[in-house]
Amino acid sequence: MKLLISPINPEEAIAAYEGGADIVDVKNPKEGSLGANFPWIISSVKESINAGKPISATIGDFNFKPGTASLAALGAAVAGADYIKVGLYDVQTEEQALEMLTNITKAVKNYDSSKKVVASGYSDYERINSINPHLLPAIGAKAGVDVVMVDTGIKDGRSTFEFMDEEELTKFTSAIRAVGLESALAGTLKFEDLPMLKRIQPDIIGVRGMVCGGDRTSCIKAELVEKLRNEM
Numbered sequence: 001m002k003l004l005i006s007p008i009n010p011e012e013a014i015a016a017y018e019g020g021a022d023i024v025d026v027k028n029p030k031e032g033s034l035g036a037n038f039p040w041i042i043s044s045v046k047e048s049i050n051a052g053k054p055i056s057a058t059i060g061d062f063n064f065k066p067g068t069a070s071l072a073a074l075g076a077a078v079a080g081a082d083y084i085k086v087g088l089y090d091v092q093t094e095e096q097a098l099e100m101l102t103n104i105t106k107a108v109k110n111y112d113s114s115k116k117v118v119a120s121g122y123s124d125y126e127r128i129n130s131i132n133p134h135l136l137p138a139i140g141a142k143a144g145v146d147v148v149m150v151d152t153g154i155k156d157g158r159s160t161f162e163f164m165d166e167e168e169l170t171k172f173t174s175a176i177r178a179v180g181l182e183s184a185l186a187g188t189l190k191f192e193d194l195p196m197l198k199r200i201q202p203d204i205i206g207v208r209g210m211v212c213g214g215d216r217t218s219c220i221k222a223e224l225v226e227k228l229r230n231e232m
């Protein structure tokens with residue numbers, strides 16, 4: 001399992017990097033679960049870790065706006081992100097998800113085919129009325145994305161495990177693997193979830209709150225990233 005850590009600024013990015021993150025994922029929680037940060041923050045995070053690790057950037061919890069999302073995805077790629085992550089938040093149908101992901105992937109890969117697109121659904125999709133994440137492996141494969149993930153849409157302390165149990169998450173990650181893509185799980189994961197995560201074996205786990213000491217509005221601590229790295 002690779003470890004993706006979500007800092008909000010270069011200082012936190014250095015803590016994530018020094019603690020042993022495999023992917024440093026720039027986001028802006030003030031603008032939502034997968035809120036986008038500014039292009040200059042993405043660039044300065046990239047500079048601060050000096051290409052030591054791949055950078056990811058979230059482009060937002062999107063509604064159905066394929067043009068806006070494609071332009072945002074290109075912006076993140078130009079700013080230096082190696083992984084470009086989109087949340088299909090107010091996207092309800094398979095057709096909408098396919099149109100979003102196809103155009104985002106085209107925008108990113110036409111710029112640089114080595115960059116990766118991450119399609120994120122939400123484990124709490126029922127309470128936010130978004131697309132069922134189990135539909136995303138097939139749609140993601142058709143659209144040409146690289147990674148399919150789930151996170152929680154509402155950050156109110158409830159974990160992905162409260163919405164999808166071990167059996168369901170195992171089915172989800174297996175379906176992603178079966179179509180040749182990488183899987184990522186996130187959403188208020190905790191240290192005590194590690195045994196279950198090891199059984200599910202996603203390719204990537206994504207965290208913030210866990211390495212801030214439980215409060216995702218606090219800041220990332222390198223020693224907690226290191227502890228997580230060691231326990232993984």
Ligand SMILES: O=C[C@H](O)COP(=O)(O)O
Pocket residue numbers: 004006025027151186187188189206207208209210216
């Ligand atoms: O992509 C990962 C998310 O930022 C997870 O954040 P969280 O662990 O605070 O839910």
